[in-house]
Amino acid sequence: MSLAAGTDLSLLVRKLETIITVSDLERRAIERLPVTRRQLSAHQDIVRDGDHPKQCCLLLEGWAFRYKLLDEGKRQILSVHIPGDIPDLQSLHLPVMDHSLSTLTACTLAFIPHEAMLDLTRNHPGITAALWRDTLVDAAIFREWMTNIGRRSTLGRITHLFCEIYLKLHGMGLARDxxxxxxxxxGDIADAIGVSNVHVNRVLQDLRGQGLLTLQGQRLVIHDWDALTNRAEFDPAYLHQKRPPGP
Amino acid sequence: MSLAAGTDLSLLVRKLETIITVSDLERRAIERLPVTRRQLSAHQDIVRDGDHPKQCCLLLEGWAFRYKLLDEGKRQILSVHIPGDIPDLQSLHLPVMDHSLSTLTACTLAFIPHEAMLDLTRNHPGITAALWRDTLVDAAIFREWMTNIGRRSTLGRITHLFCEIYLKLHGMGLARDxxxxxxxxxGDIADAIGVSNVHVNRVLQDLRGQGLLTLQGQRLVIHDWDALTNRAEFDPAYLHQKRPPGP
DNA sequence: CCGGCGCATTAACAAATATCAGTGACAGGC
DNA sequence: GCCTGTCACTGATATTTGTTAATGCGCCGG
Structure with missing residues (x-):
């Protein structure tokens, strides 16, 4: 808990507002949540497969991702998270983690005790519905990823992933143009879309060669959004964003 | 609504009991829900991508599945459902369907108006939590499927799918031995695990040849559960079943 | 009883993708 | 300023998987 808690939690309010309308009463209840702020460097596990977490985390700054590990070091990345997300909200009702959550970059996190979240849901059915809905959008994204991995070409998978990430960032006001x-x-992209890192490299070169996008350093520039969404068969409906998702 | 409604809805209670403990008060509230029973033959859509459903359906008899269609007729099966499931529960909070739901076999369904479900959740926070949790288990299964499709061998994918289905049926008392x-x-299996139907055929023959299972007509017999779960790298934790999942 | 249809199966071949084995650029720690 | 590790990138080769096309079987309706 800190002076900045209100500020931290206003990010959660902003996130929920991309999905529902938040009343003043609800906003105040959210901003009253006790939070513990913590900084983590890149590639630190936040929760691990098999853990019984007693708190959720709100991602304030940086990127995180969820993943599963299989035999022989195979890894599947399950989701990518950006500021405003609560990547382990499900632990509120599923006591045992069935996957791990890790930082991708250096991150600032706000940890909220399950106790406090459950109190909040007990007293504010509207917030309960909003949080439930947030986990449902999460599931909708999983469904789209399944489809991506199972039935699209590698080129389609990569472009679909990029379209999704861009729109998620855009929805939180973290990207434009x-x-x-x-x-x-x-290698991360490979583990997210179910191919080898070598193949990702080759297809990215193809995408660059076609002039569809630039990917340099840590920066993605999409040169032709319409062409890209066509190649990806990308339909943003599954993101269930409240406002029409014009980038 | 019908005389059989109580009976129909006791199946929902049984389903929830595989996940939480249901109080008598909650049980009575559930059994008071208004339901419309309907029979559908195999391969009928129940809800379609883009629909705005005004009700959920409880699957009473038969099997159903969710899927997405892509260009050029590609199909990804997202989940397989058995009696006790509410495959479109998410429509309670996500107004627009981002996929379709269809019968796999002839089915008996109990339709429950969203209005009535929302009333139920308003008055029974415990049931809200249970239903929310049910959608979270749904999402946990999606995560496992993503991993299955993205990072397992075709043989592993098929055996994993079979292990999951067997345990789900077993959990509802619909399978043993x-x-x-x-x-x-x-072809359905192929669309569930992201390979071609021809390849599924080849790998099934391999599995039969190894004596791990028999698949004849519409019946699966698992000859060596331990060997099968090993091949599949199958860990049932992700199903979040209340009781320890010994088959 | 026949015809049609969906499903399982097969083979030959083509295409996509993984694997392996490197190289070089760059950044951070000491 | 050097060492170390990570990451992007490459080429050769091996595997897996998809595609296409054809066959046969069993079931259902007329």
């Missing part, structure tokens, strides 16, 4: 940060390495 | 119905065609 078809450019954004892209801290995922080629 | 390592045998169960399996109405999925090879």
């Amino acid at each position: 078809f450019a954004c940060e892209m801290p995922l390495t080629q | 390592f045998a169960c119905e399996m109405p999925l065609t090879q």
